[in-house]
Amino acid sequence: MALRHAVLAALLGEELSGYQLAKAFDVGVANFWHALPQQLYAELARLEKDGLITGREVVQDTRPNKRLFQVTDAGSAELEQFTATAAKPSSIRDDLLVKVQAADHVDTGQLIAQLAERATFAQGKIELFERLLHTMRGDSTEEHFLRHGERIGPYLTCLRGLAFEQGNRDWCERSAAVLRERQATRVGD
Helix, strand or coil: CCHHHHHHHHHCCCCEEHHHHHHHHHHCHHHCCCCCHHHHHHHHHHHHHCCCEEEEEECCCCCCCEEEEEECHHHHHHHHHHHHCCCCCCCCCCHHHHHHHCHHHCCHHHHHHHHHHHHHHHHHHHHHHHHHHHHHHCCCCHHHHHHHCCCHHHHHHHHHHHHHHHHHHHHHHHHHHHHHHHHHHHHHC
16 A cells, blocks of 8 residues: 555545644554655645645635645545555564564563553553544444444544554553563572
8 A cells, every 4th residue: 555545545525734634644544554744745745746636725814824635536536446456464563573572582671661661552542542433423332333424434444443552452461461470480480
């Protein structure tokens, strides 16, 4: 997947400024695609040049002017073509996993601290995703929203982000507990 497809998907159904797009990436899209704000602005320029989005200037009295972007018919066709192609399986690429792989040969105290830090980070993301999901569905139950809600795609990707971070938290907590237990056993030997 290219950044262009993630940007096109984020712009579907609404007009966003570059700033709003960056916020959308930080909150929702970041669970499956990471991009820095400067990368997003550069991609917006490319997409507009390629005719996949269109931008319009909005004059503001008390703030600097802003540009709002929306997907064109050509951009929708590009995204349609992208969704029709087979998705590549994802894989994990994580420095922490490399460190844990080496647990039998390194200071596990450092690993335990890093696992605890990652678990705390994951818990923060879990809480964020739970708030986002609640905001998206409002007073509806999840089952009702899944059947009848609007903009189901962002909701489903947010559910995936939630499950991903829950898995990260649970794995980190379990791994840290195993390493702590093994440390205590070695000291007692």
